Amino acid sequence: MGTIMQRKKKDGSLSYTAVIRKKKGGKVVLTLSETFPSHQAAKRWMRNAERDLKGKNAVERAIADRHRKTWADVIQDYSDASPKGFGKTKTANLAYLQRLDFGKIAVEDTDDHVFFTLAQDLLKGVQARPADPREDSPEHYTLKPRLPQTVNSYMATLRTVVLYGGPISNITMPIQAFETAILSLRHQDMVARSDRRTRRPSLEELDRLLTYFYARYQANSRCVPMHKIIGAAITLAHRQKALCSLPWVDVDETRARIQIRNMKHPRRTQGNNVTTWVTEEGLKIILSMPRDRDRVFPYNADAVSRLFTDACKIVGIVDLHFHDLRHEAISRFFETGLGGGSRDIIMRYTGHSPDGSLSRYIHVEQVGDKYADWKWWPVLFAPL
CATH class of the missing domain: 3.30.160 (Double Stranded RNA Binding Domain)
Incomplete structure (x- = not known):
């Protein structure tokens, strides 16, 4: 016993x-x-x-x-073999798949039904054991159903291991079984691509947010100056992580350029350093920040996202994400005809490659600049 x-x-x-x-x-x-x-x-x-x-x-x-390769083993081999690592989402997805019961299954015992069952369990909300064993409890395993789009993210991450992990682990991968399972999952609507967002903030919504954050900062200057970060997002068209990671050494004031390090990319985020052009308003906001820290916006990107989400609830704004400000900025570039309205020129500002996803950010609503004579420009340009 x-x-x-x-x-x-x-x-x-x-x-x-x-x-x-x-x-x-x-x-x-x-x-x-x-x-x-x-x-x-x-x-x-x-x-x-x-x-x-x-x-x-x-x-x-x-x-x-015990000597056969499990999915946890090959995922680890695949991760260890990457010289530059992966982005945040892919890293988290791979680690989660390892902790599921699926991670204990031997690769050679895997058929299309195993892959189908994995997606089925993810959709039901089956929980993997926690990364920290101290957090293990019966309540942890309560089912938390997921959307088909979320399941699709896990399966797409696993697909990279199935396709490219074989030579790394010196094992034959069940590629055909995986593709067969995916066909069935799509047929059953158990996996789906994320819906394309077209949400843009109105001037009235931005006024509510900036009024809230500016008053908050005036009352306590130790608070994150969210009014500045929102202004940067709608003039620079970059994600909050890119903004919060921008060091002063990567700002070229003379040429109006900034370098975005490790710009998010579907295949090669790590080492994908891209130099982008900067709008006149964006440069003014950058230069309005104090230079007493290494970074222009020396704040935690997750905290910025959380503050934005909480503020939307407080001021009564529904279904607005910080990332929607990137949609707003890029759409405005086209509405105002930035760089003559040339797509190639606008990509210089956004950092997209010619084969990138620029189109998903374009939601033109008018011709001209709705921010002309905007009352918030003086506040956003003023030294912090």
Whole structure:
């Protein structure tokens, strides 16, 4: 029989690790262990595992299985082999797939049904074990259903491992089985591409936000000057992470250029440093910031996004994301005919490549500049 070890976690709750050891000739030849949030779950796993190991040659097969590559193994190999790493979303998706039960499945035992079941579980809201074992609890595994677009993100990330991870792990990948599963998932509407957003803020909505944030900053200058960051977003057309990462050394005031390091890209974010042109208003906002820190906007990008979302709720603005300000900026570039309205010139400001996704940001609503004589320009241009 195996043993169950009880451990008290930092939050005061208990975890239970079931351990099974098999010996041959006095030596341990196989060790199996799993950790569970309840003693009952650990006992059930141990009972089932002991039963499975009683079959003919079951121990030998289990030993052989320990040397086979699982999906957690090949995902790790794939990640370790990348010299530049991956973006935030892909890294998180890969780590999550490793922690799911799917990560324990041997690659050679994977068929199209395994891939289909993985997506089905993700859609239902099956939760992987937490990255921090101290956060493990029965409540953690409560189903949290996901949208087909979210499932599609996980499956698209896994597809890169299926397509390119074979030579890295020296294993034959079930590419055809994966593609067959995806066809069925699309047919059943279990995976779907993200809806194309066309949301732009109105001047009235921006007035509400800037009034709120400017008053907040005037009351306490230690607050993040969100009015400046919003102004930068609608004049520079960059994401909050790019804005908050911009160092002063990458600002060329004379030529009105900035360099965006590791600009987000579907295939090569790391090392994708792009020099972009800067609008006159954007440069004025940059130069209005103090130079007492290494970065122009020395704030946490996640905090900026959270502050923006919270403010929208406070001032009564529905369904507006910080990223929508990038849509606003690029659409305005076309409405005002920036650079003569040339797509090639506007890409110099946005940082898109000719084969990039510029079109998804263009939602032209008028001809001309709705920001002409905007009352907020003096505030945004004033030294902080």
